Amino acid sequence: MIRVTLYQEGTDLTGCRAKGHSGWADAGGDIICAAVSILTCTCVNALESVCGVIPQNVAIDETDGVLNFDLPERTEAENERAQILMLALKQGLSDLAGEYPENVELSIKDRRK
Numbered sequence: 100m101i102r103v104t105l106y107q108e109g110t111d112l113t114g115c116r117a118k119g120h121s122g123w124a125d126a127g128g129d130i131i132c133a134a135v136s137i138l139t140c141t142c143v144n145a146l147e148s149v150c151g152v153i154p155q156n157v158a159i160d161e162t163d164g165v166l167n168f169d170l171p172e173r174t175e176a177e178n179e180r181a182q183i184l185m186l187a188l189k190q191g192l193s194d195l196a197g198e199y200p201e202n203v204e205l206s207i208k209d210r211r212k
Contacts, residue, residue, distance in 0.1 A: 101135050101164065101203045103192050105185070106210040111178065112185035113210060114156075114169035115139060121202035131202045132164065134195055139166045142188040146170070150180040 106114040121131035146152045154168040196205040
């Protein structure tokens with residue numbers, strides 16, 4: 100199972116932790132693992148290239164199926180753009196978890212500063 104946690108502070112999504120393998124198919128043919136990877140990697144890359152927000156604490160380990168990142172301090176304008184991407188990530192992961200509940204689990208946790 101892939102377990103994904105999105106972290107929020109107030110109404111802002113501020114980080115992501117994804118770990119595990121879906122078990123849906125063998126490595127290289129697992130569309131669920133590929134979908135989670137595409138959603139999370141695209142979010143990390145677009146935060147920088149589209150929003151100008153360089154994610155912090157980025158950790159990727161393909162063997163264990165790990166991708167983690169946090170948003171840094173950001174201006175109000177940067178945060179508005181970053182939240183659009185984070186909400187798109189949340190939507191994509193929520194849709195995937197709804198379609199494949201035995202393979203993907205999504206949780207939202209409050210993170211206090």
